[in-house]
Amino acid sequence: MTRSFAADSSAVPSSSCDHRRTLPAFVADSAGMMRPIDDRTRKVDAGVGIAMDLSSIERRVAADRGAAIDRSIEAQLRLATSLCELAKALVATKNDSGRDRTAEALAPAQEAVAIRLHWLTAGQVSAQFAGEVQDALRVFEQAARHIGHRELAASTIRSACGAYRQVAHTHPQAAGVCADALSKCGVWLCRLDPNTAVAASEDAVRIRSGLFAANPDQSGKYLASLSTLLRTLMVGRQRKQAIAMYRERYAALTSPEMTTRLRQTRIEDIDLTIKSYSALAKLECATLERAGRLTQQQILYQTSGDLSTIEEINWKLALVGIKPLTPGAMPDPPSRPVEIATTFGALSVRCSARDAIAQVRAAVIAAYAADGAQPAKGSTHLGGVEIIWSAADLELNSAAKLGDDMVLIEQPYPGTVTVMSLKWELANVGRHPLALRLSTRWPVISVAATENMAYELCRYEGGKAMQYAALGRPSGQAPLDEPLAPLDFAALADYGADYASETQVRAAFGNSPMFAKLTHLPANGIRQAAETVPHTDLLFFQKVNTPDPS
Numbered sequence: 001m002t003r004s005f006a007a008d009s010s011a012v013p014s015s016s017c018d019h020r021r022t023l024p025a026f027v028a029d030s031a032g033m034m035r036p037i038d039d040r041t042r043k044v045d046a047g048v049g050i051a052m053d054l055s056s057i058e059r060r061v062a063a064d065r066g067a068a069i070d071r072s073i074e075a076q077l078r079l080a081t082s083l084c085e086l087a088k089a090l091v092a093t094k095n096d097s098g099r100d101r102t103a104e105a106l107a108p109a110q111e112a113v114a115i116r117l118h119w120l121t122a123g124q125v126s127a128q129f130a131g132e133v134q135d136a137l138r139v140f141e142q143a144a145r146h147i148g149h150r151e152l153a154a155s156t157i158r159s160a161c162g163a164y165r166q167v168a169h170t171h172p173q174a175a176g177v178c179a180d181a182l183s184k185c186g187v188w189l190c191r192l193d194p195n196t197a198v199a200a201s202e203d204a205v206r207i208r209s210g211l212f213a214a215n216p217d218q219s220g221k222y223l224a225s226l227s228t229l230l231r232t233l234m235v236g237r238q239r240k241q242a243i244a245m246y247r248e249r250y251a252a253l254t255s256p257e258m259t260t261r262l263r264q265t266r267i268e269d270i271d272l273t274i275k276s277y278s279a280l281a282k283l284e285c286a287t288l289e290r291a292g293r294l295t296q297q298q299i300l301y302q303t304s305g306d307l308s309t310i311e312e313i314n315w316k317l318a319l320v321g322i323k324p325l326t327p328g329a330m331p332d333p334p335s336r337p338v339e340i341a342t343t344f345g346a347l348s349v350r351c352s353a354r355d356a357i358a359q360v361r362a363a364v365i366a367a368y369a370a371d372g373a374q375p376a377k378g379s380t381h382l383g384g385v386e387i388i389w390s391a392a393d394l395e396l397n398s399a400a401k402l403g404d405d406m407v408l409i410e411q412p413y414p415g416t417v418t419v420m421s422l423k424w425e426l427a428n429v430g431r432h433p434l435a436l437r438l439s440t441r442w443p444v445i446s447v448a449a450t451e452n453m454a455y456e457l458c459r460y461e462g463g464k465a466m467q468y469a470a471l472g473r474p475s476g477q478a479p480l481d482e483p484l485a486p487l488d489f490a491a492l493a494d495y496g497a498d499y500a501s502e503t504q505v506r507a508a509f510g511n512s513p514m515f516a517k518l519t520h521l522p523a524n525g526i527r528q529a530a531e532t533v534p535h536t537d538l539l540f541f542q543k544v545n546t547p548d549p550s
Helices: 039-070 073-095 102-121 127-147 150-170 172-189 194-214 216-234 239-253 256-263 274-282 296-302 307-319 356-370 385-389 433-438 489-495 502-507 512-519 526-532
Strands: 026-028 034-036 344-350 373-376 405-413 416-421 444-450 454-461 464-471 538-543
Touching: 039 073, 073 102, 073 127, 102 127, 102 150, 127 150, 127 172, 150 172, 150 194, 172 194, 172 216, 194 216, 194 239, 194 256, 216 239, 216 256, 216 307, 239 307, 274 307, 296 307, 344 433, 344 526, 356 373, 356 405, 356 416, 356 433, 356 538, 405 526, 416 433, 416 526, 433 444, 433 454, 489 502, 489 512, 502 512
Parallel strands: none
Antiparallel strands: 026 034, 344 416, 344 444, 373 538, 405 416, 405 538, 444 454, 454 464
């Protein structure tokens, strides 16, 4: 046996570089000359391949059409299969610039649909054949939508709905398959003929209702048909009107006993997304009825669910007449043990502008410049960065003016900018020089934590301290000139995490990590963030010694 050189790996000399990877691929052109294959060549060859496939399929259609003259079921169904393949191949050319033949797919697709619908009504009612009918309808719908033949598409799909209704009546064993097909036709007709779409979806529900009444295990499929009906009613109607129409049809087709069984449907038998199923399973909701007793708060705070999860569960509840989940309120949590995290200090600036980082950065530079500190390169002062992070204990900085410092500015949440200072990480409450300067433009909250000792918050606004809250108090701080009002926890809840109530924020105040999570306040300082911060994100300031005017 003769082997090609490229296929025999042993024939390639060993080397530190595999030259086979660098050799270009070649193809012979019309003159017999070899030329490399580039992207244009591949596109041309792909077009040639499509043309060759279409030619072979067209020849097969011609042969099958000749064999179908005897009108036998085998020959005609073979012709329908060839026509459907031809239509698919023609639809596949829609992305081929200059060779789009999608318009030609309409005739073979429609003929394939007509042949298969004829034999479906004649008694060819197996599940496999019903799937082939739907496949032909799908290709026809794609071709008609691409060309814009709305009326032809609607007329053909309406004919298919009539065939499915007839087969469901004459062949009860195929009723389930026909119901699924009617639901699909209802989806296709939504934009073409909304009234016929509703009628098709309603007939699907009617068929599934009978099957469910006879077999309680059909609850999941009945729910699926109900969901399609409700979605069909939603098209072109206001939500309130669509739900009223749905309830009317639901009451007419579903007995009280069936409703009871539907509400007892296990969540495993319901078409749910993984996130919704996981949320219900975590809350030990085995049935739809049990899910209706939940609250939105439980979904949001006791599972990984979100607003889309609530919307999906509400949709399933609406299908069986259960009211949507109430917002609810979690019971007041018990007081947590005091847990004050690592010593740190930082500022939270409330700025909702799109360029919040840039605005706060400019304001920080201006604040240091007002006290004679100018931006500088990190290597020119304060020693090496690695040495700075190794400083063990933080000390209170009681200076009233800014000077040599290192500052980090981040935006962990929309509307909130965190400013971390190295030298003024801990400052006197109500007298933080940088907070006082920034608060002339935005509300600022300073956070100062002393491990296992104190957790202090101070709100600055209008260039002065306004509100204060603390758990514990470290020694060495001078008393304030003016008393401060209590911190507004309700405002913190509004600024912080969604759905966190004032009660929850107050209850978490003794636990600094949880409190920071609920309020979106800083949970650490510049020293904790230093290891993951690129040096390019740091601002260095150095005090400039102004010369004596004399």
